[in-house]
Amino acid sequence: MLFWLIAEIIKILIVFAGLLLSAAYLTLLERKIAARIQNRMGPMEAGFHGLLQPIADGIKLFFKEDIIPTEANKFLFILAPIIVVIPALSTFAVIPFGAPVKILGHIVPLQITDVNIGVLFILALTSLGVYGVVIGGWASNSKYSLLGGIRTAAQMVSYEIPLVLSIIGVIMIAGDLSLSKIVSEQSHIWFVVYQPVGFIIYLIASTAEMNRVPFDIGEAEGELVAGFHTEYSSMEFAFYFIGEYAQMVVNSAVIVTLFLGGWQGPLLPSFVWFIIKVFFVILIYLWLRWTYPRLRYDELMDFGWKFLLPLALANIIVTGFIMIILKG
Amino acid sequence: MNTEKQENSIVEISKNLLIGLKTTISTFFKKPVTFQYPKEKRQIADRYRAFPHLNVNGDASLRCVACFLCQTVCPSEAIKIRSGYVDYGTEHELTERQAHNHSLDASKQGVLNDGRRHPSSFEIDLLRCIGCGYCEEICPEEAISMGSDYEVAFYTREEGIYGIDKLIKSK
Numbered sequence: 452m453l454f455w456l457i458a459e460i461i462k463i464l465i466v467f468a469g470l471l472l473s474a475a476y477l478t479l480l481e482r483k484i485a486a487r488i489q490n491r492m493g494p495m496e497a498g499f500h501g502l503l504q505p506i507a508d509g510i511k512l513f514f515k516e517d518i519i520p521t522e523a524n525k526f527l528f529i530l531a532p533i534i535v536v537i538p539a540l541s542t543f544a545v546i547p548f549g550a551p552v553k554i555l556g557h558i559v560p561l562q563i564t565d566v567n568i569g570v571l572f573i574l575a576l577t578s579l580g581v582y583g584v585v586i587g588g589w590a591s592n593s594k595y596s597l598l599g600g601i602r603t604a605a606q607m608v609s610y611e612i613p614l615v616l617s618i619i620g621v622i623m624i625a626g627d628l629s630l631s632k633i634v635s636e637q638s639h640i641w642f643v644v645y646q647p648v649g650f651i652i653y654l655i656a657s658t659a660e661m662n663r664v665p666f667d668i669g670e671a672e673g674e675l676v677a678g679f680h681t682e683y684s685s686m687e688f689a690f691y692f693i694g695e696y697a698q699m700v701v702n703s704a705v706i707v708t709l710f711l712g713g714w715q716g717p718l719l720p721s722f723v724w725f726i727i728k729v730f731f732v733i734l735i736y737l738w739l740r741w742t743y744p745r746l747r748y749d750e751l752m753d754f755g756w757k758f759l760l761p762l763a764l765a766n767i768i769v770t771g772f773i774m775i776i777l778k779g
Numbered sequence: 780m781n782t783e784k785q786e787n788s789i790v791e792i793s794k795n796l797l798i799g800l801k802t803t804i805s806t807f808f809k810k811p812v813t814f815q816y817p818k819e820k821r822q823i824a825d826r827y828r829a830f831p832h833l834n835v836n837g838d839a840s841l842r843c844v845a846c847f848l849c850q851t852v853c854p855s856e857a858i859k860i861r862s863g864y865v866d867y868g869t870e871h872e873l874t875e876r877q878a879h880n881h882s883l884d885a886s887k888q889g890v891l892n893d894g895r896r897h898p899s900s901f902e903i904d905l906l907r908c909i910g911c912g913y914c915e916e917i918c919p920e921e922a923i924s925m926g927s928d929y930e931v932a933f934y935t936r937e938e939g940i941y942g943i944d945k946l947i948k949s950k
Binding site: 487489741 | 799802807812
């Protein structure tokens with residue numbers, strides 16, 4: 452009993468530290484990749500090739516003056532960034548990040564908790580992120596923040612639907628909502644082979660979920676200053692940032708688990724495979740960001756409702772028919 | 780000409796999206812065009828010219844003979860010269876030609892000089908200078924020429940006025 456408790460705590464600490472660290476270093480990765488795509492060098496001063504830049508940024512943000520607008524709703528203003536971060540971090544609880552290991556005669560699964568409704572848990576928590584954005588936008592009492600919050604809410608709610616529907620194909624094939632089961636189902640062939648359309652829809656819809664370019668109308672800097680976090684400064688702003696990047700790691704991990712075979716891979720240890728795959732998916736997100744311009748509001752809504760949603764529905768129907776034909 | 784708006788098909792749109800991705804990935808693997816400026820200096824061309832500076836002879840005496848041509852030709856009126864003499868003193872070893880030149884003896888008694896006029900002060904206001912190179916072009920003595928030092932910055936306007944010493948030192 453004590454062994455399990457200690458094992459769980461260690462796992463939680465590793466995941467928590469890993470997520471925060473990767474969120475911090477994703478900012479550097481993003482800047483470096485943006486720089487290389489634009490033929491620049493990116494941060495080079497702090498440490499070797501800018502390796503200490505995230506730490507310098509963190510220290511700077513920590514010591515910045517904490518400005519709260521006088522007309523703002525103080526309680527909600529401080530609460531909003533926390534609401535963004537907590538679901539992003541806790542989503543990782545159900546993601547298996549390695550094959551079960553044997554320690555002192557016990558088999559420890561490398562997953563904080565294996566709930567049998569893992570997919571549902573992930574979907575429920577990722578949709579909570581919209582509250583942080585909406586509350587932050589409203590509590591700031593600024594027109595830019597409010598408009599950013601409204602736009603982001605509309606966008607996140609619309610893209611939630613194709614996001615959920617794109618996963619259903621995977622669930623139908625795997626026949627289970629538990630993520631560890633879904634990973635073990637992919638030991639022979641990755642689900643991306645069976646569900647290429649679902650994979651692409653999930654990739655696009657999750658980009659919109661995270662408010663990343665090309666779907667960043669919520670913080671369109673040309674129109675809304677910085678959208679819902681216009682009035683935020685210091686650590687509250689850093690929390691929004693951490694939340695955004697942690698969400699990126701989590702979304703990549705979900706994609707890896709659902710479509711790319713999770714931690715499965717030859718030769719290397721399982722958690723290394725998991726990290727490699729997550730890194731690869733993150734690179735795709737960054738690549739998309741620095742390639743495409745922002746969509747207009749109506750284009751965004753058209754794309755979500757008139758293209759992704761029918762495509763996701765068609766994907767489910769086609770998957771169902773093929774499964775029936777193959778079985779019968 | 781067909782001005783009708785083209786209805787894009789999904790195939791066409793996805794093709795264009797993929798072209799965009801290809802463009803960015805190809806630039807990703809290219810060498811950056813920027814460099815770390817203060818640490819890494821730009822390789823300037825041999826013919827590069829920035830601001831004028833004064834040339835000296837081998838014995839560190841000024842070549843300038845205060846003929847005022849550069850001051851006259853300067854379009855931005857950046858150059859201010861006052862003519863005078865340089866007392867070389869008994870310590871200084873004059874060349875044979877200089878020692879035998881007594882053309883200025885009549886106007887300046889008891890002064891050891893090389894027989895040439897020299898500027899008593901020579902100022903170039905680098906904030907006015909436009910780097911056109913007319914002064915270098917017109918100088919009969921090759922006393923003034925354009926340098927390659929482009930990193931010129933001052934805290935005050937007065938610092939921007941370079942005297943003889945600074946003009947000799949700058950490259």
